Amino acid sequence: MAEQVSNKQVIMKDYVSGFPDESYMSITISTLTLPLKLPFSGNGVLLKNLYLSCDPYMINRMRKPHASSYVDSFQPGSPISGYGVAKVLDSGDPNFKEGDLVWGITGWEEYSIINATQALFKIRHTDVPLSYYTGLLGMPGMTAYVGFHEICSPQKGERVFISAASGAVGQLVGQFAKLLGCYVVGSAGSKEKVDLLKKKFGFDEAFNYKEEPDLDAALKRYFPEGIDIYFENVGGKTLDAVLLNMRINGRIAVCGMISQYNLEKPEGVHNLMNLIVKRIRMQGFIVTDHYNLYPKFLELVLPYLRQGKIEYVEDIIEGLENAPSALIGLFTGRNVGKQVVVVSRE
Amino acid sequence: MAEQVSNKQVIMKDYVSGFPDESYMSITISTLTLPLKLPFSGNGVLLKNLYLSCDPYMINRMRKPHASSYVDSFQPGSPISGYGVAKVLDSGDPNFKEGDLVWGITGWEEYSIINATQALFKIRHTDVPLSYYTGLLGMPGMTAYVGFHEICSPQKGERVFISAASGAVGQLVGQFAKLLGCYVVGSAGSKEKVDLLKKKFGFDEAFNYKEEPDLDAALKRYFPEGIDIYFENVGGKTLDAVLLNMRINGRIAVCGMISQYNLEKPEGVHNLMNLIVKRIRMQGFIVTDHYNLYPKFLELVLPYLRQGKIEYVEDIIEGLENAPSALIGLFTGRNVGKQVVVVSRE
Numbered sequence: 001m002a003e004q005v006s007n008k009q010v011i012m013k014d015y016v017s018g019f020p021d022e023s024y025m026s027i028t029i030s031t032l033t034l035p036l037k038l039p040f041s042g043n044g045v046l047l048k049n050l051y052l053s054c055d056p057y058m059i060n061r062m063r064k065p066h067a068s069s070y071v072d073s074f075q076p077g078s079p080i081s082g083y084g085v086a087k088v089l090d091s092g093d094p095n096f097k098e099g100d101l102v103w104g105i106t107g108w109e110e111y112s113i114i115n116a117t118q119a120l121f122k123i124r125h126t127d128v129p130l131s132y133y134t135g136l137l138g139m140p141g142m143t144a145y146v147g148f149h150e151i152c153s154p155q156k157g158e159r160v161f162i163s164a165a166s167g168a169v170g171q172l173v174g175q176f177a178k179l180l181g182c183y184v185v186g187s188a189g190s191k192e193k194v195d196l197l198k199k200k201f202g203f204d205e206a207f208n209y210k211e212e213p214d215l216d217a218a219l220k221r222y223f224p225e226g227i228d229i230y231f232e233n234v235g236g237k238t239l240d241a242v243l244l245n246m247r248i249n250g251r252i253a254v255c256g257m258i259s260q261y262n263l264e265k266p267e268g269v270h271n272l273m274n275l276i277v278k279r280i281r282m283q284g285f286i287v288t289d290h291y292n293l294y295p296k297f298l299e300l301v302l303p304y305l306r307q308g309k310i311e312y313v314e315d316i317i318e319g320l321e322n323a324p325s326a327l328i329g330l331f332t333g334r335n336v337g338k339q340v341v342v343v344s345r346e
Numbered sequence: 347m348a349e350q351v352s353n354k355q356v357i358m359k360d361y362v363s364g365f366p367d368e369s370y371m372s373i374t375i376s377t378l379t380l381p382l383k384l385p386f387s388g389n390g391v392l393l394k395n396l397y398l399s400c401d402p403y404m405i406n407r408m409r410k411p412h413a414s415s416y417v418d419s420f421q422p423g424s425p426i427s428g429y430g431v432a433k434v435l436d437s438g439d440p441n442f443k444e445g446d447l448v449w450g451i452t453g454w455e456e457y458s459i460i461n462a463t464q465a466l467f468k469i470r471h472t473d474v475p476l477s478y479y480t481g482l483l484g485m486p487g488m489t490a491y492v493g494f495h496e497i498c499s500p501q502k503g504e505r506v507f508i509s510a511a512s513g514a515v516g517q518l519v520g521q522f523a524k525l526l527g528c529y530v531v532g533s534a535g536s537k538e539k540v541d542l543l544k545k546k547f548g549f550d551e552a553f554n555y556k557e558e559p560d561l562d563a564a565l566k567r568y569f570p571e572g573i574d575i576y577f578e579n580v581g582g583k584t585l586d587a588v589l590l591n592m593r594i595n596g597r598i599a600v601c602g603m604i605s606q607y608n609l610e611k612p613e614g615v616h617n618l619m620n621l622i623v624k625r626i627r628m629q630g631f632i633v634t635d636h637y638n639l640y641p642k643f644l645e646l647v648l649p650y651l652r653q654g655k656i657e658y659v660e661d662i663i664e665g666l667e668n669a670p671s672a673l674i675g676l677f678t679g680r681n682v683g684k685q686v687v688v689v690s691r692e
């Protein structure tokens with residue numbers, strides 16, 4: 001029997017310029033009649049969204065298209081989209097059926113019609129929190145895994161530094177490095193986060209970069225013999241200080257540069273000559289290039305999770321109407337751990 | 347019979363600060379009695395220096411020792427040292443005998459006593475100009491070979507950009523890339539050098555960076571589809587413009603940053619976020635780490651040279667007394683090709 005349901009949506013009102021705030025988004029309510037006769041034949045799915053993921057890269061999609069965009073910009077006036085966990089209500093794609101749980105790219109709304117089903121992964125393990133598929137078991141988890149294990153060529157005993165270390169990606173990089181037997185130090189933006197790093201995630205050391213007037217001196221304190229591996233999440237001044245402290249044959253996985261995303265012009269990095277002197281490899285990567293490794297990743301990480309060898313901290317906000325502020329909060333460090341928005345628990 | 351000979355030397359008077367000039371060096375004359383009873387037993391050689399090599403890195407050895415020095419500084423009041431070609435006059439090392447020709451680290455003087463014989467290579471092929479062992483067949487040649495073939499992972503058909511392209515290293519990188527079947531563009535600082543690149547070294551295109559107010563636009567002109575491989579010799583603004591024009595999965599061999607060597611504070615590089623978006627690998631290296639490849643390198647390059655498939659342009663200055671200005675000239679681009687100083691032709 002047909003049922004009229006409302007569909008709350010997060011709309012991007014206009015392209016963001018400068019530092020983002022919530023005013024660029026609005027909540028609107030449209031309606032949908034269920035069960036939906038899917039408006040396409042042979043592919044696509046109708047999803048009920050459960051958890052949405054707030055990810056820093058989304059801010060790039062909220063800006064006007066420009067020469068070096070690597071992701072399409074969102075359409076002003078339309079709902080934005082991002083990673084999420086959802087339940088399949090109806091499917092025109094033989095790979096998905098009603099009742100399946102999936103993670104991947106969906107809309108910031110209660111119900112979504114997704115044609116790009118190649119960007120959806122079927123969830124096969126449900127003995128773990130479903131929301132983890134926005135973090136530990138989803139894109140950020142894969143980012144930590146690929147960035148550390150595939151890009152950094154890490155060896156037992158090496159000295160690893162991680163910035164934005166308590167976040168969705170960083171907390172995992174640190175734990176992967178500890179599991180391998182590395183010495184691990186992280187930086188984060190509050191005392192609470194520093195405590196998490198040391199007490200919950202087992203980092204050897206951690207510091208609040210906001211309280212370090214001299215980042216070079218801070219790094220020299222924690223790495224008197226220098227850094228073998230830097231997992232770069234923030235860019236700018238942190239990168240410059242790290243370059244001064246790298247060891248010979250060091251590696252830098254360039255995952256993100258969040259401190260630069262909202263600047264008119266990115267800051268200058270001055271110490272690149274160290275790349276030569278220290279024979280450093282600096283390697284950028286985008287996790288989606290490596291999704292073929294997802295099954296291998298799950299094989300590694302699910303046992304760790306079940307055995308309690310990996311911790312994962314989420315910052316869970318209830319309600320789609322709170323999603324805009326949760327997203328913006330990434331850029332002020334409001335989130336403690338992986339920022340998740342609950343749209344519906346079932 | 348003992349013979350008293352004079353030994354002309356290039357002395358560093360004081361540490362260089364800021365932009366170098368000749369006044370930091372002086373020519374002095376000491377004496378030496380030959381044949382020398384070597385003042386060491388069991389190792390070391392007495393050399394008669396024939397050709398000396400002017401290399402940009404030497405300026406780092408002329409500065410006061412500082413935290414990130416990777417080479418020892420020269421001693422004020424002593425002769426400086428660098429790569430050269432020499433003849434063995436006397437030897438306490440069983441690996442060398444009187445009459446041998448060698449290349450490696452020697453003094454900027456007519457005669458040198460060298461204890462660090464591990465930094466000397468015996469010259470076994472003399473059907474080629476001896477001076478080439480300061481360039482094509484010596485350290486700069488190895489730098490081009492290692493930097494291009496080992497660091498850049500080049501593929502036929504890829505688009506290659508080289509800065510300081512007409513120099514000791516750059517002219518070879520371009521020719522190696524052409525031999526592999528790449529599209530090759532170089533930048534250099536004069537019309538004469540640009541002509542050399544196109545007419546003598548077979549680069550597909552070349553431009554005078556000093557006449558390009560907008561380097562980004564220049565690169566877009568020569569690389570409408572972007573750059574796969576950048577061989578970095580200069581750093582600074584050139585690197586920043588290149589980062590905007592790299593292709594996905596691009597590689598940057600970080601060989602040198604000569605535009606930065608004489609600045610109080612290195613310039614800022616702003617476009618590093620492209621490393622992520624384009625999945626770029628940026629790899630610093632120091633040629634001496636790879637000297638184990640020297641025999642393999644000779645096997646590749648000697649046949650090319652004998653068959654006329656590789657050209658090599660030298661800028662030869664006569665006389666040790668002209669060595670200081672030749673060295674300083676590297677930093678104003680006075681040299682056209684590999685800068686060599688003739689101390690003696692036999």
Ligand SMILES: NC(=O)c1ccc[n+]([C@@H]2O[C@H](COP(=O)([O-])OP(=O)(O)OC[C@H]3O[C@@H](n4cnc5c(N)ncnc54)[C@H](OP(=O)(O)O)[C@@H]3O)[C@@H](O)[C@H]2O)c1
Nearest residue numbers: 056143167168169188189233255256257258259286287333
């Ligand atoms: N390459 C890829 O494929 C890929 C994939 C996923 C994520 N990433 C990147 O990885 C990085 C981490 O992402 P995530 O999802 O784990 O985010 P997150 O760390 O959970 O959240 C962002 C955190 O960044 C820190 N931050 C914000 N502004 C900052 C600034 N100006 N300077 C320094 N730190 C700042 C804040 O923590 P503090 O309180 O500690 O400052 C904030 O909590 C981001 O740069 C992201 O773009 C890349």
Ligand SMILES: NC(=O)c1ccc[n+]([C@@H]2O[C@H](COP(=O)([O-])OP(=O)(O)OC[C@H]3O[C@@H](n4cnc5c(N)ncnc54)[C@H](OP(=O)(O)O)[C@@H]3O)[C@@H](O)[C@H]2O)c1
Nearest residue numbers: 402489513514515534535579601602603604605632633679
């Ligand atoms: N990593 C290693 O192991 C290794 C080994 C050898 C050399 N290197 C580096 O490789 C690079 C090339 O060395 P090389 O021996 O072949 O020297 P070179 O190119 O023969 O001589 C230096 C040239 O650099 C250019 N230059 C000088 N100042 C500049 C500036 N401010 N901006 C742009 N270009 C400038 C000049 O050419 P223009 O007229 O074209 O400006 C000059 O002729 C240097 O950076 C050197 O330090 C590294």
